Amino acid sequence: MNLVCWNVRGAASTKFKNNMVELIRSHHMDILFVCEPRISGEKALKIATSLGFSCVEIVDSVGFSGGLWLMWDDSRVHLDIIGTSDQSITACVSWKDHSPWLLTVVYANPSGFKREKLWEYLDFVATCHQLPWLLAGDFNEMLGVEDKLGGASVRLRIN
Template sequence: MFKILFWNARGAGSENFRSAISDLVRLHSIDILAICEPRVQFARASTTLNNLGFSDSRVMEAEGFSGGLWLLWNKNKVKVDFIDENFRSISIKITLTGKPAWMLTVVYASPNHTSRASLWSYFDNLAANNNLPWMLIGDFNELVSSVDKNGGSFNGKFGGLRNWINRNAMIDKGFQGSCFTWSNNMVKERLDRGFCNCAWRALFDEAFTGTSPKPG
């Protein structure tokens, strides 16, 4: 079974991070690892990640505490070709034995509503220029439905994501695990998700997204 782990680390320089990521990767036999919001430069964690068997990476460094996205894989286990990136996403082509090539996009959308808005048109163009089965996973920092939130205001929580889903006939891959992926003990939200197009779902009809909550 091919496995991808996306983790909003909220800091990847600590001993707690090194211990937790080592346990997760080894316990679940992770093939591709994506980390967002590391709050440190990649060099601070590269030794730990390389020791877990990840030989190759594509890195967008954080600007201070803002942004940052790391994507890692082992070239001896999976064939990866770079497609495109911006400050909030990295897209690659994955070729697995016995399957057609497909596109993976890992996402860490801006928590700022205005900054986030340009991401959806970027994804429109990405889809138009790459006619591949496509799966996206990550922190979209936006709600799709009112049931994705428990407590607090909805102000700024809806934007272009729902329109983008409908415009591109994307499928929400659903989830196993917690209904919410972010909480500050008073408010709970489902911000981390997996989407795919119909061609990708036809290839991997049993694939699912597992979730667990992260603290605010």
């Protein structure tokens, strides 16, 4: 199974679509996660469905911020969407003779306050399921302040 995650920071351009179609063709993707497409509504649905996957789950961008697209080929892999939010999509993945597993794809809000809600949700999912679990995406988190260059100061999440 091939799963690709890509933070595109804008999917409205022809360049995005041409590059994505070539990547899909060359890597034979079964599942594709695109975060931060920065478009929503009919335009997002039109571009996402034009990429050739049989199934699409979209969480719209808010203005030009965020957004999540999860796409898959239902003839090769089956996804049951079990939860969505403005920062994540969670699905149960199964295919052929393999045991099911969870997939949560993420584009975390840059706001620490809003991002905290994502971490609470992920804690909840962890307590509800015993399946293997893959978390993928852009968490907008740092391990240490030395990883940040410029911009506003940040508060690191410490458990």
